[in-house]
Amino acid sequence: MNSCSDVELRVVGANLPRKDAIEKVTGQALYSTEVSLPGMLHAKVLRSPRAHARIRSIDVSAAETAPGVHAVLTHADIPKHFMPVYGYFIKDQPLVAVDHLRYVGDIVCAVAAESEAAAVEALARIRVDYEDLPVAASIGAALAPEAAELFPEAPPGIVPAYGDGASAILRPGKNICYQFNYTTGPPSAFERCDHVFEDTFHFSRMHHYHLEPFVTVAEARADRINLWSACQNPFPLRKELARMFKVPENRITVNVPFIGAGFGAKNNCKTEPVAVMLAMMTGRPVRFCLTMEESFLTNTQHAAILKLRTGVMADGRFVARESDIWLDAGAYSDASPLVAEKAGYRIPGPYRWKHIDTRCYCVMTNTSPAGPFRGFGGTQTTWAGESQLDMIARRLGIDPYEMRLKNLLKLGEPFVPGESGIDSDLKEGLDLVAREVGYFDYRKSPPKPKGVKARGVGLSIGFKDGGGVNKPAQARIKVSTNGDIYLHCGTVEIGQGARTALAAFAAEILCAPYERVSLPEINTDYLPFDQGTNASSAIAVMGQAVACAADSVKKQVLEFAASQLECPASELVLDNWTIRQGEKRHPMVPMIMRYYGGTGFEFTGEGYYKAPSDHHAPLEAPCVFWEIGWGGVEVEVDTETGQVKILRLVMSGDTGRSVNPLVCRGQEDGAAVMGIAQTLFERMIYNDAGQLLNNDPLVYRVPLAEDVPASFRSITQEQGHGPGPFGAKGAGEATILPVASAVANAIEDATGARITELPITPERVLEALTRQQAK
Amino acid sequence: MVSYLRLHFTVNGTPQALRIPANTLLLDLLRDRIGLKGAKVGCSRGVCGACTVLVDGQPVAGCSTFAFQAQGAMVETIEGLARDGALHPVQQAFIDHAALQCGYCTAGMILLAKALLAHDPDPDRATIVEWLSSNVCRCTGYQLIVEAVEDAARRMRQAAQDDPGAEA
Incomplete structure (x- = not known):
């Protein structure tokens, strides 16, 4: 779609300088x-x-x-x-x-x-x-019979419309502000399972630690x-x-x-x-x-407890999953109901089931309010789901890679009834990270433990729906007499490179140099409405509105030129603000001034996109795209100290098509490193009195350059199945998802010991090893 | 009562003589009095490095340095790096490697890299990682920044070889 009809892509796929690069490297960017x-x-x-x-x-x-x-x-x-x-x-x-x-x-x-x-x-x-x-500083304390209510009276709230299988309740119980449910398939499926396994996982929370307050x-x-x-x-x-x-x-x-x-x-x-x-x-x-200390007290990720009851056949086929997820919402609801919706919805992972039944609860606690955080519930569910998959595989004596293959959804297969099809080849990505991390070599010849050091490999597939729910996008493109392009859209440049990518779409479709596209600063009076820069939606949702606006303006320009040249528009090609008509070239500027006068004109195109509403889709509109992060890791565990050394770490996302490959890689690197920190050390620590003990940049530890394993690599796949312009889909959240479970899976591969609580500190590894030896 | 002092120093090569409250932080002086906003306010605890500036070539956290500590010194900020419209090689390398995202740490990271390359024109990757580990970037995962610094070092060595008299 939407490409210059007779030329190769020039802008999309090229590593052009970010739109904000000069301002940011010279200190002129204003915040x-x-x-x-x-x-x-x-x-x-x-x-x-x-x-x-x-x-x-x-x-x-x-x-x-x-x-x-x-x-x-x-x-x-x-x-x-x-x-x-x-x-x-x-x-x-x-x-x-x-x-x-x-x-x-x-x-x-x-x-x-x-x-x-x-x-x-x-x-x-x-x-x-x-x-x-009385203080309830944790999920357990808030749900205890003796706990005090944070909200003795119900605050005003709403439950949005949900589609097939999904529902929600306000205040289903004490200190629970919202409960999301999703179910599909007959519960009797559990009766046909050869085994049912129940496991519980704990997820610790991080602070966003955005440097700008x-x-x-x-x-x-x-x-x-x-x-x-x-x-x-x-x-x-x-x-x-x-x-x-x-x-x-x-x-x-x-x-x-x-x-x-x-x-x-x-x-x-x-x-x-x-x-x-x-x-x-x-x-x-x-x-x-605010100061950074105050930021810690303003918004955080959701800590969580996830209880999974999973029924399988003896050959490793998944049949049914029942899950209860408790999210620590903190003291105010903020985005917790939406995160509950997403966590509850994503817990099946990218697998095929006969029956799913999930409940996700937002538990109010006397701690900082939790809100949206990169991964948005998917980080929590991937931690639990991908950990349990390996645990079950080992219990059944099946290789975890083989077990994933038996259950993975195929390209195009709907996630659940009423949903859109999966738009990545999941096996292709899994094979890539497994190969890169040496998984198959390990299976052929497992390494022998060297003294107290044991080595292992682990895999994981992070999974989330991307693009938000039922999200509209509008964009406007103006082209001046001279062919300078204004792209008006409400996507906020927060570092992700959205302006760079959206400008690339506009330039590509208008067959104009990328440098000619400029985006004004965000101002709600002048720009078309936008729901917000979140859910990795810029490429796949706003991108489609931008493409639509570019197509519209291009059509107007060609029709104008056709009227001036007295020929059908289909004979004309727009190329760098010149009209090509076979071998002839007609510059736009004189044509415009001849018709509109010397003061010129602006062509304006509007664009709109929204996934169509559909009551059969559980969240009322089918998912725009699926954001998948594949992870492979090789670890060495010191069984004497519990120290985990990451020997190889490969994380991969699928951008569909990388609009700007380096910018995409930066997103995937960054998300993966956040995941590494969450896995190994980064967390907010509360005591029972509700005091945040590491509420200080000096003691709250975020990853530094030296914390990134030397072997770390992110590999961007471009599988080409995305719904956005040129086959692109969103990026930036995928690779935070699989890190923790891949590491836990590798530790179990190395030692037989299973960690079910984050972060994976040496103390927890030693505890797990001790439990393992006691068995 | 706050006492005042007279501060003489140069900022990006321009001599400055200012009467300032003795407790003025270097970062506040640069941002609020001199109008150089490139050094950012981040954690205000000397941890994140978003406020990094160079004092006599050494990176310091502007939020945790009193202005009087720069008495007589040469202070460099991100605004002083580009010369005659030409970007510093480290700035150009950051652009070419997309080594920035939100941009809030970028000035600090670039100045850190400039100081490193003045100290060691041919650092190995481990040395670069060690130096960059004094600042936080929450966006990039550091890999592209490390690659940009490696590339900047290469370019600066090449330039020095081509024109031994040129200023790095």
């Missing part, structure tokens, strides 16, 4: 942290030191008279007609606390002052009398609100703010400069509501920028 307005005040908030408490009383009088203070915001200062709570499906997070504090870091009140230092000094003068409540600058002038914010989904943010502050959407402008990464964290309200409220109170622009 929200750099936004500064005349008269701007600075906000800071008082955060709860208690994990669960009621506010008996609060005295802010000394803060109000502190030097440089312009406003102190408590719940009492919010106009009664506002709706000062936010959240995705469930509106449960208050702008500032009413009287109930649910985690360490919950916002008690806020101050706007001449400087951050003045705001911090004012906060120290605020006196709060807390009444402690959460930051917003807001001004409320006349009847308008203007914001500059590090936000991944500016249009839904605008809608949420309009609802909260009772302002029409067309009087709120969200500007998004470059974003210093988000990995999911920068979706929906974060620093925005407090900044807007204080701007309204003071009449001055207000900047609210």
